Amino acid sequence: MARSAILNVMVQAAFKAGKSLTKDFGEVESLQVSRKGPADFVSKADLRAEQIVYSELLKARPTYAFLMEEGGEVAGTDGQHRWIIDPLDGTTNFLHSIPLFAVAIALERANEIVASVIYNPILDELYTCEKGGGTWLNDRKRLRVAGRKHLADAVIATGIKTQGTANDTLQLRQLAHINPAVAGIRRSGSISLDMAWLASGRYDAVWEAGLAPWDVAPGMLMVKEAGGFVSDYAGTNGSVWNGQVVAGNESLQSALLKEIRSVQ
Incomplete structure (x- = not known):
């Protein structure tokens, strides 16, 4: 699969955030599981990942708006495009050292989602799609939903x-x-x-x-x-x-x- 320029921007942002989360995931494994310490640590990991995604996407497309789980809405001057971001989907899993979490990014154009990236850095699984281009795993395998009928x-x-x-x-x-x-x-x-x-x-x-x-x-x-x-x-x-x-x-x-x- 050959990525478009916009999808490549999204993937690179997800990879950089995933690298940060992977580092923090190794640290959280050693923390005592208590409501105060680890939860606060994970919150900081979440914010770090979101800032990485935000910075990368802003640098590539400075006129686009943002809607983020942690940072809320950031207006853009484009009027047609908006990034929708969850920097750490699966926070409770992360807190408990369960390797099921993801960086998730979508691009909205004129009120329609046209591209998205979901990246699990621990399993190293990258899911990508663009409208009309199919859904892909790690740029190699085109995906289809299962065919079961019942x-x-x-x-x-x-x-x-x-x-x-x-x-x-x-x-x-x-x-x-x-x-x-x-x-x-x-x-x-x-x-x-x-x-x-x-x-x-x-x-x-x-x-x-x-x-x-x-x-x-x-x-x-x-x-x-x-x-x-x-x-x-x-x-x-x-x-x-x-x-x-x-x-x-x-x-x-x-x-x-x-x-x-x-x-x-």
Whole structure:
């Protein structure tokens, strides 16, 4: 796969942030797991990674706007382009030395996601896509969503915070309803990697709610470019703004959506 100039900029930013996170990941493994020390350390690691991504993208495209998990919104003069960034998707995993986390970057053009990068520096897996160009793993393998047709054969992923909000309790009811209908449910702790793994065929479907734009934007395009379908719980086209994702191939996305909508 030959990267475009804009995708190359995004990949280099993700690589540099990933290098910083890898160094910090080695340090966090040696910290005593307590709520104060490691959490504060991870917050600093998160901020360092975001600053690296921000600096690299700003240098390459100084007129583009930004929407970042830590830094919030930064206005641009371009009017058409905006970077959407999650510098460390999977913070709790990072804190507990679980190597499932990613740097996630999406490019929005005229309110449409047109390119994205998801990079796991520990597994050294780089997922990239551009609108119309497909989804790729490590620039070598073009990805397609899995072809399974029945939920009973499917392994699906979700994210459950279980913090007592209405959304969390609804998702627990959904989990109880869906679990008997599928081959297995996984909870990785990183929605970006869930969507990348769906695009690669590792997972068959994904559902989750309560998500931020930087959670949704990078993976949504990857699934679509790998032949998948993405909607919200109402069945309308997936959006980075409503915080809901139901994704899979055409058959499984439709079947999973039907199950989700039956739970109140």
